[in-house]
Amino acid sequence: xxxxxxxxxxxxQRWIFQQxxxxxxxxxxxxxxxxxxxxxxxxxxxxxxxxxxEAFFLPAISAIADHSNGVGILYIxxxxxxxxxxxxxxxxxxxxxxxxxxxxxxxxxxxxxxxxRASPAGIVLITPxxxxxxxxxxAGWVKSAFSSLKYIVIDEFHxxxxxxxxxxxLSLLHRLEHLLGRLKVPIPRVALSATLGDIxxxxxxxxxxxxxxxxxxxxxxxxxxxxxxxxxxxxPGQITEENPADAEYQICEDLYKFCRGxxxxxxxxxxxxxxxxxxxxxxxxxxxxxxxxxxxHHGSLSKDLRESLEKRLQQEQYPTTAICTxxxxxxxxxxxxxxVVQVTAPHSVSSLRQRLGRSGRRGGPSVLRMLxxxxxxxKNSNIADKLRLELIQSMAMIRLxxxxxxxxxxxxxxxxxxxxxxxxxxxxxxxxSIRAAQLFNLLCREGxxxxxxxxxxxxxxxxxxATELITQLGSGELVLGVQGExxxxxxxxxxxxxxxxxxxxxxxxxxxxxxxxxSLVLVGQHIVFGGKRWLVKDIDTDKKTIxxxxxxxxxxxxxxxxxxxxxxxxxxxxxxxxxxxxxRIHYEGQKIDFANKEARALFQEGAHFFNxxxxxxxxxxxxxxxxxxxxxxxDKTVNTIAALLSMHGFExxxxxxxxxxxxxxAADVVEALCNSAKSELPDATELAQSVPEKRVDKFDEFLxxxxxxxxxxxRAFSLRGxxxxxxxxxx
DNA sequence: GACCTGCTGCGGACTG
Numbered sequence: 001x002x003x004x005x006x007x008x009x010x011x012x013q014r015w016i017f018q019q020x021x022x023x024x025x026x027x028x029x030x031x032x033x034x035x036x037x038x039x040x041x042x043x044x045x046x047x048x049x050x051x052x053x054e055a056f057f058l059p060a061i062s063a064i065a066d067h068s069n070g071v072g073i074l075y076i077x078x079x080x081x082x083x084x085x086x087x088x089x090x091x092x093x094x095x096x097x098x099x100x101x102x103x104x105x106x107x108x109x110x111x112x113x114x115x116x117r118a119s120p121a122g123i124v125l126i127t128p129x130x131x132x133x134x135x136x137x138x139a140g141w142v143k144s145a146f147s148s149l150k151y152i153v154i155d156e157f158h159x160x161x162x163x164x165x166x167x168x169x170l171s172l173l174h175r176l177e178h179l180l181g182r183l184k185v186p187i188p189r190v191a192l193s194a195t196l197g198d199i200x201x202x203x204x205x206x207x208x209x210x211x212x213x214x215x216x217x218x219x220x221x222x223x224x225x226x227x228x229x230x231x232x233x234x235x236p237g238q239i240t241e242e243n244p245a246d247a248e249y250q251i252c253e254d255l256y257k258f259c260r261g262x263x264x265x266x267x268x269x270x271x272x273x274x275x276x277x278x279x280x281x282x283x284x285x286x287x288x289x290x291x292x293x294x295x296x297h298h299g300s301l302s303k304d305l306r307e308s309l310e311k312r313l314q315q316e317q318y319p320t321t322a323i324c325t326x327x328x329x330x331x332x333x334x335x336x337x338x339x340v341v342q343v344t345a346p347h348s349v350s351s352l353r354q355r356l357g358r359s360g361r362r363g364g365p366s367v368l369r370m371l372x373x374x375x376x377x378x379k380n381s382n383i384a385d386k387l388r389l390e391l392i393q394s395m396a397m398i399r400l401x402x403x404x405x406x407x408x409x410x411x412x413x414x415x416x417x418x419x420x421x422x423x424x425x426x427x428x429x430x431x432x433s434i435r436a437a438q439l440f441n442l443l444c445r446e447g448x449x450x451x452x453x454x455x456x457x458x459x460x461x462x463x464x465x466a467t468e469l470i471t472q473l474g475s476g477e478l479v480l481g482v483q484g485e486x487x488x489x490x491x492x493x494x495x496x497x498x499x500x501x502x503x504x505x506x507x508x509x510x511x512x513x514x515x516x517x518x519s520l521v522l523v524g525q526h527i528v529f530g531g532k533r534w535l536v537k538d539i540d541t542d543k544k545t546i547x548x549x550x551x552x553x554x555x556x557x558x559x560x561x562x563x564x565x566x567x568x569x570x571x572x573x574x575x576x577x578x579x580x581x582x583x584r585i586h587y588e589g590q591k592i593d594f595a596n597k598e599a600r601a602l603f604q605e606g607a608h609f610f611n612x613x614x615x616x617x618x619x620x621x622x623x624x625x626x627x628x629x630x631x632x633x634x635d636k637t638v639n640t641i642a643a644l645l646s647m648h649g650f651e652x653x654x655x656x657x658x659x660x661x662x663x664x665x666a667a668d669v670v671e672a673l674c675n676s677a678k679s680e681l682p683d684a685t686e687l688a689q690s691v692p693e694k695r696v697d698k699f700d701e702f703l704x705x706x707x708x709x710x711x712x713x714x715r716a717f718s719l720r721g722x723x724x725x726x727x728x729x730x731x
Numbered sequence: 732g733a734c735c736t737g738c739t740g741c742g743g744a745c746t747g
Contacts, residue, residue: 078736106738129737137739165736270733299735326734347734491739499737564733655732 004029007036009062015093027219028055034215035059038150041206041214042190045199048357050219052192060151065097070148073123078159080105083125085333099123105130120145128169129494135175136429143179149187156330157191161205162410164419164697168496170208170448171423178442186212194357195350197409205412208448225365226402230394232599233373247373251343252280259321262338263313266323267355269344271298275556278323278531296531297324300559301513305530310334329354336360339367345394347564350407352397370394374602383628384656388606391599395583396573398594403585408567417711418697419496420449428470429488433477436461456707463704498698504545505529519558521546526554568634571657575632578610619729622666629659637721643687648672677730684713
């Protein structure tokens with residue numbers, strides 16, 4: 001293995017030498033053989049900044065170095081920004097070997113695209129949506145330009161796994177192999193990622209039909225140390241002289257202390273909170289007469305504002321702290337930061353893991369602070385507050401990440417009917433016409449939509465015919481209908497994910513970003529946006545533009561959004577912590593306490609309530625006129641139990657995993673659940689039929705009701721989870 | 732209490 005690099009092209013070896021590298025990293029050595037062999041898929045899993053991209057490109061470029069014509073490597077990325085980063089990073093290596101690199105996405109220069117069209121060669125960096133547009137508009141060119149394609153590499157593979165967009169990507173790759181006549185001799189796929197849960201199963205998601213084996217390459221367990229602290233804050237019920245500041249302001253005061261003078265990332269979980277915190281911190285700088293070094297970063301901010309912040313972080317010339325959402329979670333090139341701060345509990349352990357990977361400079365420890373606010377307990381406080389569930393969830397996630405090295409695997413069992421409908425339209429648009437059976441083979445039997453039965457497929461085609469998306473010719477061939485022509489003809493067709501209608505926010509001639517159309521902003525209102533304070537001067541509904549100018553005061557606008565789902569394992573860990581009365585982590589015979597004084601006190605309050613209420617033995621407790629159910633299961637199971645009770649005629653609320661049955665006695669609820677445990681339960685589809693609004697994804701509006709219910713049921717409910725919980729408590 | 736991602740081709744204004 002020491003000499004693994006000798007198998008690389010001598011010019012690649014010279015490039016490695018020029019970089020001043022003494023040796024290749026472990027995964028880079030391990031990846032050389034399987035990639036050069038070109039007879040297997042490869043999964044490269046290694047921590048952030050461990051050199052995954054080079055682990056692929058060094059051998060892959062060696063393999064195509066003497067490739068004379070046609071594109072040799074197709075690189076696919078979830079982000080345009082990542083394509084631009086890779087284009088820069090590949091420059092010196094590709095120059096040395098005289099291999100052209102072409103970034104191909106909506107914002108990349110037409111001149112480069114024209115050049116590739118005239119003489120296809122080298123490496124193409126593309127998004128799934130641009131690949132879709134190429135297949136629909138110019139499949140003939142794709143067929144010749146990619147005829148000798150040697151590798152397909154997918155960056156940040158976890159960002160695709162299990163999602164509508166991920167299934168779109170897999171379908172595109174299968175259609176590409178089909179077009180190139182490579183179904184029998186598939187093109188090797190290489191997936192790069194730092195965060196893949198349940199990694200042994202991921203090869204089935206990289207190539208669902210398993211027509212090629214997959215080699216997993218990963219680095220040995222990293223020994224990088226982690227420093228972590230959870231800090232607690234109490235949000236007073238009323239602002240008084242004794243309690244002069246709400247929790248968010250206290251948190252900002254601490255952020256100002258921790259972060260000023262260094263480079264940090266503060267993940268605040270919502271765009272509104274991100275804006276609020278950034279504006280408060282910037283005010284603090286102003287009050288203290290120091291230059292501002294706190295800036296927001298999220299998906300609604302203009303590209304301009306985002307890129308200038310990314311550049312500022314990367315250059316490290318001025319101390320800079322970004323208050324951000326998940327936009328800075330993926331591998332955009334900002335370098336490593338001194339520390340990562342998480343304000344409010346993270347949504348998942350895997351996202352916490354991605355975020356933590358952003359800190360740890362020059363082999364130093366990763367530093368994570370978690371700042372959690374809980375409400376002061378009042379007479380009418382709810383059970384989630386009394387149990388301090390947000391704090392406990394944060395502690396559970398830290399334990400899972402550090403002690404168990406566990407994080408959520410992607411859910412790859414869903415149907416993705418919306419994306420199947422999109423692909424039916426896309427394939428017909430690409431080919432002009434196709435037989436129904438051929439289409440089923442391509443997308444469902446051989447392609448990625450393997451969960452979908454022939455009956456569901458037939459029902460979908462029938463409904464698409466009835467709504468004029470497609471038409472069947474006398475010969476039996478399917479072609480686009482009037483509506484299908486209209487939808488596929490518009491550029492917005494290429495993406496499978498939904499985006500809400502938005503207003504642009506403009507100050508003078510400068511675009512600041514966008515706001516969803518239902519955010520209820522009014523003329524004369526003061527808002528916070530881009531970390532600054534503004535007065536809304538005018539709203540032009542025709543041009544969908546909000547005009548603002550600088551002002552004082554104001555609150556962040558509403559951005560909207562939908563909830564996220566907590567995993568079974570996280571809730572079980574929370575229950576374990578309560579049962580043991582201890583959240584500390586065992587390490588080398590010691591117990592490590594990662595909470596500060598305030599967080600410890602809040603934990604004790606939650607633990608007392610847990611014990612006093614007898615929650616270790618009882619899942620159901622009377623709460624005034626209501627009854628609360630604590631299943632300590634993930635949201636899919638909780639949703640299912642809540643839906644079952646709702647079918648029994650109960651009025652049910654569900655917050656933070658606690659089911660609240662309104663105006664019902666514990667005895668009545670227990671009786672209903674006992675009956676459920678004994679009887680045949682409805683299936684997930686039947687439960688979904690009682691949900692009034694099931695349209696979530698982009699093309700759901702075109703689906704027949706029966707498929708909408710099947711898709712929604714599989715996503716929202718877990719009958720298996722509900723049965724097992726009912727079985728263990730009521731039989 | 733609530734995240735993120737992407738797509739076209741053309742016309743018109745502006746710059747060198």
